[in-house]
Amino acid sequence: MSRIRTQVYLDHAATSPMLAKVQDVMRAVEGEAFGNASSAHWAGDRALAVLDSARRAVLGRFGGGDRVIFTSGATESNLIGLLGTALGEGFDRIVVSAIEHESVNAAARLAERLGISVERCGVDELGRLDLEELNWRLSGGPAAVGVVHASNEVGTVQPVAQIAELVHARGSRLHLDLAQSFGKVAMTEARAADTWGISGHKIGGPKGIGALIIGSDVRLESPIGGGSQEDGLRHGTHNVAGAAGLACAAVENDPVVIGPELQARADHLRSAIAYDVPDIRWTGDPENRAPHLVSAIVPGVPGEMLVASLDVLGIAASVGSACAARKDPSGKAGALRAMGASKADAVCSVRFSVGLDTASSEISSAAPLITETIHRLREVVSAQV
Incomplete structure (x- = not known):
């Protein structure tokens, strides 16, 4: 052979x-909008304008949500979306599926160290969430619920509309990990959730950049400390070129x-x-x-x-x-x-x-x-x- x-x-x-168009966009941004987006002068204003445009592009491709914060990737987006919701909403419980990506499992383990209880909901032989079990687990009180929209291992896409209906009926919140579905699967049902994590490099964008899309009435608290960037939820100097690259990839997909x-x-x-x-x-x-x-x-x-x-x-x-x-x-x-x-x-x-x-x-x-x-x-x- x-x-x-x-x-x-x-x-x-x-x-x-990385898509060739994304590379071109990032090179242009690095040259023309090199400033720190937090700086109060023309260079900062130029970088901030690129960030604002990138946020609009991501929201436009998703077709929902109220605002976008840029992160280092889907892993961080899932951490803030799941644990940040539990902290912000004052929930003492988190429920995740039994087939979550390790990033969600890591967020759940951190939640346990912070005194938040974590429960795992089973799935059937096709990888679909057991809705009866989920409803039973939610009967224990409001919770932040984390679900992978499309499984990174077997590809199963979850019935989000049904899941969201159960979650919201119990006064809970739903976070979706969109790493394998954003740009590939129609987001119509996915918009029924409350927060959504996406990755840049899964759609031909750059590595080291992701986004958390946030619904209009969701209360979040950062699980990490730092500065005031990204509405106080994600700290550190903005990756302006990365955000522009992610936005370009989102538009292309x-x-x-x-x-x-x-x-x-x-x-x-x-x-x-x-x-x-x-x-x-x-x-x-x-x-x-x-x-x-x-x-x-x-x-x-x-x-x-x-x-x-x-x-x-x-x-x-x-x-x-x-x-x-x-x-x-x-x-x-x-x-x-x-x-x-x-x-x-x-x-x-x-x-x-x-x-x-x-x-x-x-x-x-x-x-x-x-x-x-x-x-x-x-x-x-x-x-x-």
């Missing part, structure tokens, strides 16, 4: 290359256009693999899912072994919950385990994710190597048993 002639990147759920294009690429990859590996088991909700993400259990092939072997061939992919499962001796970590998968199956998970720069020819070249590698590794693993 020979290495693929051109490297194929199938890990856009981890990060996407229209989910109405991009969603179907990504779905077509993902379907191409899925069908090409399934043709030669008919026993592969796709994970997540087959109907309501992030269009760019393809996740599966490959029976008999450890995910880390498959990903490492594909890397040698020039194909970039990632494991799903296998990495987390191996780090956790109890085998309880990861979305697949929460969805009811066995530890053995979870270890055999793999995730592919496409982007707008993923060409059909690349998928056609990579798919045979992926399936050949699966068959070869099955022979290796079988011989070791």
Whole structure:
């Protein structure tokens, strides 16, 4: 088996290359609006104008919310959106799903150290939040609720309208992690939440920048100390060029256009693999899912072994919950385990994710190597048993 002639990147759920237009915008801002946006002179005014324009662009793409603060990424946005809501609203409880991204889990652990109780709500076999359990947990009193809109592991998109109805009926608040869905999935239902965290580098923007979109009547308190920037919620000198780059990427990523294009690429990859590996088991909700993400259990092939072997061939992919499962001796970590998968199956998970720069020819070249590698590794693993 020979290495693929051109490297194929199938890990856009981890990060996407920066769009050329974003790079141009950031270079221009660095040269023309270099000032500190907090400075009370012309250079500061120029930088502040860029920030204000970037906020409007993000709100415009999202189609809702009242204001935007810029952060260092979705991780910080989720921290402020979830824990900041609990502190600001005076809630002594946080409820998160069992398949949250580590950034939300980290915020929950910090909340526990601050004396806020944390409860985790289960999901079904497709990764959908158990609404009956959520309603029961919310009966214990108002809470800040954190939910990943589209799972970073299996791609399932949550029924936000139903979740928000339950949350608000109990006097609670809902924060959504939009890292995998913003710019790819229509935000119509997502707007029913109260706060939303987004990431720049997942949509072709720069790394090190994100945003927290905040609803009109949400009270937030910063869980970190510092200065007065970003309404006192996020401190430090503004990353003006980063904010402009994020805004540019947001404008360029229209989910109405991009969603179907990504779905077509993902379907191409899925069908090409399934043709030669008919026993592969796709994970997540087959109907309501992030269009760019393809996740599966490959029976008999450890995910880390498959990903490492594909890397040698020039194909970039990632494991799903296998990495987390191996780090956790109890085998309880990861979305697949929460969805009811066995530890053995979870270890055999793999995730592919496409982007707008993923060409059909690349998928056609990579798919045979992926399936050949699966068959070869099955022979290796079988011989070791």
